[in-house]
Amino acid sequence: MDFSEPAHWQEIRRQAEDFVAQHVTPDVIAEERRTGDGVNRAVMRELGRRGWIAPAWPVEEGGAGLDPFEAGVLTATLRAGGVPTTGHGTTMLPANAIRALGSAELKRRVLPGVAAGETLICLGYTEPAGGSDVFACATTARRDDGRWVINGQKMFTTFAHRADYCFLLTRSVPESRGGQGLTVFLVPLPSAGVEIRPVRTIGFERTNLVFWTDVHVGDEWVVGEPHEGLAVMRAALQAEHSVAPASRTEQVWLQTRAIAAGLTDDAGRSLTDDPLVRIRLARMALDAEVASLLTMRAAVLEAAGAVAGPGAALWGPESYVRAAINALDIIGSRATLDWPDADAPLEGALAAHYRAAVATTIYGGSSEVLRSLIAEQRLGLPRSRPKQ
Amino acid sequence: MDLDLSPEQRAVRATFAQLFQRSATAERVRAAEPAGWDADLWREYVDVGALEIGVDEQAGGAGGGLVELALIAEEAGRTLAPIPCAAAGVATRLLAAADASEALTQVLSGERLVSFAPSTAPLPGQLLVDGAITDAVIALQDDRLALVERPDRREVRANVGASPLQCWSGTAAHTVLATGGKARDLHAHAVDELRVLRAASLVGLAHRAIELGAAYAKVRTAFGDPIGRYQAVAHPLADALVACDGAQLLCWKAAWALDAGLDRGSALAGMAFVHAAETAQSAAGHSLHVHGGYGFMEETDIQLYYRRAKAWTVALADPARELLRVADELLAG
Numbered sequence: 001m002d003f004s005e006p007a008h009w010q011e012i013r014r015q016a017e018d019f020v021a022q023h024v025t026p027d028v029i030a031e032e033r034r035t036g037d038g039v040n041r042a043v044m045r046e047l048g049r050r051g052w053i054a055p056a057w058p059v060e061e062g063g064a065g066l067d068p069f070e071a072g073v074l075t076a077t078l079r080a081g082g083v084p085t086t087g088h089g090t091t092m093l094p095a096n097a098i099r100a101l102g103s104a105e106l107k108r109r110v111l112p113g114v115a116a117g118e119t120l121i122c123l124g125y126t127e128p129a130g131g132s133d134v135f136a137c138a139t140t141a142r143r144d145d146g147r148w149v150i151n152g153q154k155m156f157t158t159f160a161h162r163a164d165y166c167f168l169l170t171r172s173v174p175e176s177r178g179g180q181g182l183t184v185f186l187v188p189l190p191s192a193g194v195e196i197r198p199v200r201t202i203g204f205e206r207t208n209l210v211f212w213t214d215v216h217v218g219d220e221w222v223v224g225e226p227h228e229g230l231a232v233m234r235a236a237l238q239a240e241h242s243v244a245p246a247s248r249t250e251q252v253w254l255q256t257r258a259i260a261a262g263l264t265d266d267a268g269r270s271l272t273d274d275p276l277v278r279i280r281l282a283r284m285a286l287d288a289e290v291a292s293l294l295t296m297r298a299a300v301l302e303a304a305g306a307v308a309g310p311g312a313a314l315w316g317p318e319s320y321v322r323a324a325i326n327a328l329d330i331i332g333s334r335a336t337l338d339w340p341d342a343d344a345p346l347e348g349a350l351a352a353h354y355r356a357a358v359a360t361t362i363y364g365g366s367s368e369v370l371r372s373l374i375a376e377q378r379l380g381l382p383r384s385r386p387k388q
Numbered sequence: 389m390d391l392d393l394s395p396e397q398r399a400v401r402a403t404f405a406q407l408f409q410r411s412a413t414a415e416r417v418r419a420a421e422p423a424g425w426d427a428d429l430w431r432e433y434v435d436v437g438a439l440e441i442g443v444d445e446q447a448g449g450a451g452g453g454l455v456e457l458a459l460i461a462e463e464a465g466r467t468l469a470p471i472p473c474a475a476a477g478v479a480t481r482l483l484a485a486a487d488a489s490e491a492l493t494q495v496l497s498g499e500r501l502v503s504f505a506p507s508t509a510p511l512p513g514q515l516l517v518d519g520a521i522t523d524a525v526i527a528l529q530d531d532r533l534a535l536v537e538r539p540d541r542r543e544v545r546a547n548v549g550a551s552p553l554q555c556w557s558g559t560a561a562h563t564v565l566a567t568g569g570k571a572r573d574l575h576a577h578a579v580d581e582l583r584v585l586r587a588a589s590l591v592g593l594a595h596r597a598i599e600l601g602a603a604y605a606k607v608r609t610a611f612g613d614p615i616g617r618y619q620a621v622a623h624p625l626a627d628a629l630v631a632c633d634g635a636q637l638l639c640w641k642a643a644w645a646l647d648a649g650l651d652r653g654s655a656l657a658g659m660a661f662v663h664a665a666e667t668a669q670s671a672a673g674h675s676l677h678v679h680g681g682y683g684f685m686e687e688t689d690i691q692l693y694y695r696r697a698k699a700w701t702v703a704l705a706d707p708a709r710e711l712l713r714v715a716d717e718l719l720a721g
Contacts, residue, residue, distance in 0.1 A: 380602065380606065
């Protein structure tokens with residue numbers, strides 16, 4: 001047993017920090033805050049040159065040949081440094097599914113561009129009437145004259161307006177239900193019949209509502225086998241659970257401590273001398289420690305080929321929300337000031353956390369769904385949702 | 389980095405899991421409640437060499453560390469084994485650290501039971517967690533770490549956790565083990581070790597409580613379905629299980645850090661204790677509730693867990709105060 005981190009992780013961190021210092025300019029940060037796209041093509045290409053878009057892929061496939069821990073250290077450092085990661089990070093979910101189940105032709109066409117930071121793939125699972133219930137998919141794909149014709153709507157299709165492809169879940173067998181009769185496509189964007197409308201969120205993130213009207217797609221864009229989309233989705237969703245954002249709880253605890261140390265209460269006493277503040281800071285640190293241990297353990301299990309289950313994906317976001325709530329309670333109104341207000345501590349970091357945290361317990365599997373999975377998989381309790 | 393147990397550690401865990409499953413049955417746990425402990429189980433525990441595991445080889449032990457003792461404490465907690473694993477384990481290591489070889493030999497042979505008092509309040513006023521059964525206790529009194537003999541024998545007092553709680557009268561014969569700064573350091577380190585072992589026992593308790601709740605929720609039906617299908621029943625069990633996973637890892641990390649002599653060890657030990665205590669409380673509380681009125685009955689096992697979740701915690705510290713101490717560690721300097 002040894003909880004100390006390998007010495008070379010510090011070297012990976014240093015390289016990532018050098019990258020941040022060189023490429024995450026004030027302009028990059030300002031653009032990201034203004035657009036909320038989570039995409040910066042110039043930065044992506046620089047990452048791709050280093051194999052850092054797909055760091056866990058072999059070097060010959062355009063990756064950096066890192067193990068899952070090294071890749072985690074790298075991406076966490078890049079994200080903490082302000083690199084917009086939503087676009088290429090999300091792209092890796094379908095990219096890994098394509099790498100596992102796609103045709104040789106599809107892999108050849110798409111994956112090198114992904115690794116190079118040239119290609120973005122957005123996720124087309126969620127529909128206006130189906131979020132956590134992914135397989136409530138009502139978007140249809142029907143055969144017409146040797147091609148596929150797609151009709152429907154997708155919701156929360158983040159960075160669709162910047163993407164090269166959409167990894168699209170459709171119902172290809174009429175009257176089929178649930179996980180049966182589904183086909184997954186990689187649809188090139190833009191395509192005729194695809195209309196993308198912006199949706200603004202409270203986390204300064206722009207997402208989209210996408211209308212699909214008689215969109216024509218060839219067979220070469222089917223991922224896996226037609227009508228066997230369930231297996232493809234399993235591969236991609238499994239990846240989504242396991243890369244659930246490493247908790248930002250620790251970041252909130254360290255930032256709150258730093259801000260509180262510089263503030264005083266009405267009696268002129270430092271906030272960090274107040275037991276009511278201290279007890280909540282200790283709680284944040286405890287939550288962060290648990291989050292990091294659970295995440296590390298999940299990575300260990302997955303590296304060994306085992307299934308870790310969604311425990312870390314539940315605790316991380318839930319503790320992030322708790323920390324953000326406590327941070328605003330402790331610091332007060334000043335912490336609610338948004339960037340670019342000059343009085344906002346740490347450029348509005350706490351306000352941004354409070355805004356963003358609540359979504360992390362929803363996307364990538366809502367906490368309610370994750371709890372049901374844990375109850376079923378770990379405790380053997382009966383399935384709470386109706387069978388389909 | 390290696391978050392897993394070594395083959396030797398797995399063997400330790402398996403050995404004690406078997407021992408407690410065989411000898412700390414719910415029937416024996418109940419039978420031990422009036423006396424506050426199971427003296428036969430303690431004899432068996434000492435005879436298999438449990439106390440030696442945490443002592444260095446040159447001091448006559450088996451050369452294990454706090455990690456090994458934490459694994460044992462967790463298994464003891466799972467079955468609610470009515471023996472003083474945590475405090476006696478800490479006291480034994482403390483005797484070795486203080487070079488009290490004669491007392492150590494007596495403890496390792498099972499001739500005497502020595503416990504440990506984390507509080508530095510005057511000993512005569514303290515309600516000692518093993519006061520009714522231990523032959524002596526190691527306490528820090530007036531800057532001196534002393535091995536204090538029990539002055540007299542008193543009956544155990546009825547209490548929520550069926551613990552062998554007792555106060556000692558007046559002053560008693562004692563041997564000074566260390567003085568001044570060394571005494572304070574040894575005591576502080578022992579308190580950290582007790583935090584970890586108490587946490588580990590609460591992790592075992594919590595985990596088993598969750599299993600009992602889940603097992604009942606599968607067979608008990610209401611409104612035409614097993615109640616485990618209802619999310620209001622299932623989800624708190626899932627939350628408790630994840631919290632329990634985290635508490636176990638925190639215990640291991642704290643034990644590893646203290647064994648390695650790292651500065652962070654004390655803060656981690658406090659976190660492990662707070663998190664395990666809160667997890668045990670919520671796990672046992674919810675699992676009892678899942679049992680409905682049956683959980684409130686003496687003959688149902690979950691009540692044994694619910695009572696000890698609180699008793700084992702407050703025998704060491706108020707978790708909120710402990711969190712403030714963690715803050716002192718983290719915010720210093």
